[in-house]
Amino acid sequence: MSEAPEHHLEAARREALAELRRRGVEPFAYRYDRTHSAADALAAYAPDGEESVRVAGRLVALRGHGKTMFAHLEDASGRIQLYFRRDELGDDRYEMVRLLHVGDLVGVDGKVFMTRTGEITVRAADVTLLAKAVRPLPIGKSDAEGRQHGGLVDHETRYRQRYADLAVHPEVREVFRLRARTVSYLRRFLDERGFLEVETPVLQPIYGGAMARPFTTHHLALDRQLYLRIATELYLKRCIVGGLERVYEIGKDFRNEGLDRSHNPEFTMLELYQAFADYEDMMALTEEMVEGVVRTLCGDARIERFGTALDFARPWRRATYRELVHRHAGLDLADTDDAALHAAVSAVSAGGTDPAGMSRPKLVDEVFKQYVEPALEQPTFVVDFPIELSPLAKPKRGDPTLAERFEFFVLGRELANAFSELNDPDDQRRRLEVQSAARAAGDQEAQVMDEDYVLALEYGLPPTGGIGLGIDRLVMLLAEQPSIRDVILFPQLRSEG
RNA sequence: GCGCCGCUAGCUCAAUUGGCAGAGCAACUGACUCUUAAUCAGUAGGUUCUAGGUUCGAUUCCUAGGCGGCGCACCA
Numbered sequence: 001m002s003e004a005p006e007h008h009l010e011a012a013r014r015e016a017l018a019e020l021r022r023r024g025v026e027p028f029a030y031r032y033d034r035t036h037s038a039a040d041a042l043a044a045y046a047p048d049g050e051e052s053v054r055v056a057g058r059l060v061a062l063r064g065h066g067k068t069m070f071a072h073l074e075d076a077s078g079r080i081q082l083y084f085r086r087d088e089l090g091d092d093r094y095e096m097v098r099l100l101h102v103g104d105l106v107g108v109d110g111k112v113f114m115t116r117t118g119e120i121t122v123r124a125a126d127v128t129l130l131a132k133a134v135r136p137l138p139i140g141k142s143d144a145e146g147r148q149h150g151g152l153v154d155h156e157t158r159y160r161q162r163y164a165d166l167a168v169h170p171e172v173r174e175v176f177r178l179r180a181r182t183v184s185y186l187r188r189f190l191d192e193r194g195f196l197e198v199e200t201p202v203l204q205p206i207y208g209g210a211m212a213r214p215f216t217t218h219h220l221a222l223d224r225q226l227y228l229r230i231a232t233e234l235y236l237k238r239c240i241v242g243g244l245e246r247v248y249e250i251g252k253d254f255r256n257e258g259l260d261r262s263h264n265p266e267f268t269m270l271e272l273y274q275a276f277a278d279y280e281d282m283m284a285l286t287e288e289m290v291e292g293v294v295r296t297l298c299g300d301a302r303i304e305r306f307g308t309a310l311d312f313a314r315p316w317r318r319a320t321y322r323e324l325v326h327r328h329a330g331l332d333l334a335d336t337d338d339a340a341l342h343a344a345v346s347a348v349s350a351g352g353t354d355p356a357g358m359s360r361p362k363l364v365d366e367v368f369k370q371y372v373e374p375a376l377e378q379p380t381f382v383v384d385f386p387i388e389l390s391p392l393a394k395p396k397r398g399d400p401t402l403a404e405r406f407e408f409f410v411l412g413r414e415l416a417n418a419f420s421e422l423n424d425p426d427d428q429r430r431r432l433e434v435q436s437a438a439r440a441a442g443d444q445e446a447q448v449m450d451e452d453y454v455l456a457l458e459y460g461l462p463p464t465g466g467i468g469l470g471i472d473r474l475v476m477l478l479a480e481q482p483s484i485r486d487v488i489l490f491p492q493l494r495s496e497g
Numbered sequence: 498g499c500g501c502c503g504c505u506a507g508c509u510c511a512a513u514u515g516g517c518a519g520a521g522c523a524a525c526u527g528a529c530u531c532u533u534a535a536u537c538a539g540u541a542g543g544u545u546c547u548a549g550g551u552u553c554g555a556u557u558c559c560u561a562g563g564c565g566g567c568g569c570a571c572c573a
Binding site: 008009010011012013015061063064065066067068069070072081083085086087101102115116117119121135136137138139140141142143144147148149150151152153154155156157159210211212213253255257258260261262263267269413414415417445468470472473483493494495496 | 498506507509510521522524528531534535536542563564566567568570572573
């Protein structure tokens with residue numbers, strides 16, 4: 001990119017840059033003493049008397065009128081109009097102003113007044129160039145009716161050059177503020193309840209805690225293959241064995257799967273574990289935590305997203321896996337043979353899914369995904385999953401064919417997964433052996449035996465409840481963004497063609 | 498991985514049954530001391546995603562590829 005072609009637009013800016021330097025203006029400053037944000041400066045306006053302010057930000061509009069010039073300056077707080085007059089700035093400084101372009105970063109010292117047309121404006125007494133934009137930013141214009149003209153709409157450019165997307169789209173910056181406030185709320189919520197935030201390895205010799213294919217890497221000094229974690233689960237439960245009692249981690253997991261509107265190869269998960277609790281406690285905690293996030297960030301537990309009115313007020317709907325499959329697929333899992341499951345999957349799959357080689361648990365899971373998930377619009381706990389699909393969860397009291405596990409769904413999408421954590425080391429070993437066998441038989445997403453994890457359980461894991469909550473998906477819901485790429489600052493893309 | 502759609506000036510978009518590639522904004526020159534899509538006059542700006550093919554001639558038609566969007570599959 002260092003050999004980027006010089007466009008005529010860029011050439012004009014570079015010529016202005018050179019001219020500024022000839023005039024003794026340093027185009028890239030070290031600092032600026034700002035006294036007011038744009039919003040503060042607007043608020044500082046008083047009809048009687050003119051407040052002095054120093055504002056700083058990016059020029060997003062320039063309107064020259066010969067010996068005067070109007071501009072708009074934008075910073076993190078908003079926009080404010082600037083007014084430059086030759087007779088007030090003097091010839092030299094006014095000539096400098098004429099060398100400015102939209103996109104330049106400037107600081108302006110002046111008094112706040114109101115124009116004849118009623119717009120609060122800073123009348124510039126001095127201008128400082130803070131950074132020359134030698135490349136034009138695609139800043140659009142909006143007309144009196146609010147219609148947008150020009151601007152940056154190409155998705156590819158927006159993702160590849162997120163800095164430009166952010167620079168020209170205040171609403172995109174707002175999505176990431178919402179994301180930060182969401183994470184901040186969750187952290188505060190858990191801290192207040194005695195949870196300890198911990199950091200567990202991203203580089204793991206054995207990966208586990210979820211069904212997924214990992215990224216593989218190599219440590220040179222150890223001459224050892226390592227994996228990027230697909231989950232934090234097994235390390236966090238080791239912390240519970242060690243007596244930390246309540247732990248959580250908010251961090252990236254990495255899964256070597258396809259990319260689409262709701263999947264990025266690295267994504268952010270909150271996992272938390274609480275000793276002496278079971279999945280009923282985790283349901284109560286999830287309800288309280290998520291209702292709190294929604295109320296705090298959206299102002300109400302009832303919100304409308306993607307055209308659907310959603311109500312996050314506790315308690316949420318609860319339904320068992322089995323009754324949902326019965327209701328939406330018309331199949332009673334206790335009394336359905338594999339052939340019927342095959343038929344059900346074949347009936348709805350668009351040809352890509354071939355049920356022929358599927359094990360029964362996979363078939364059941366497929367039926368659930370095809371028939372049940374899309375129907376779960378309102379916040380819903382799906383409880384009591386088949387035990388075969390839940391190798392890290394305790395069997396359900398009274399029915400060992402089921403696991404004490406729930407998933408939390410909104411608008412057809414899984415936001416959280418939780419269980420009463422399996423703490424019997426012998427049972428855990430057996431279940432991981434079944435996974436290993438499936439893996440040997442070709443299931444690339446089956447879990448791997450982790451002897452050290454079983455060893456940890458042998459020392460005694462107290463009864464424990466745990467939750468995994470997908471942060472990106474929660475933010476997608478709150479910010480009403482249909483693509484995960486719109487809630488991840490720098491999403492993964494193919495290399496440029 | 499599969500299917501559909503898209504890729505033209507810095508940005509947003511036009512255009513040709515296959516016949517010199519255009520507009521608005523941005524830029525440049527000039528006029529303009531309360532404008533706000535400022536206005537007015539003028540100027541400049543293109544590997545039409547890439548590589549082949551068909552053709553007198555391809556931005557347009559065909560083939561392959563790249564990147565992106567959407568859907569499907571996989572997955573969270």
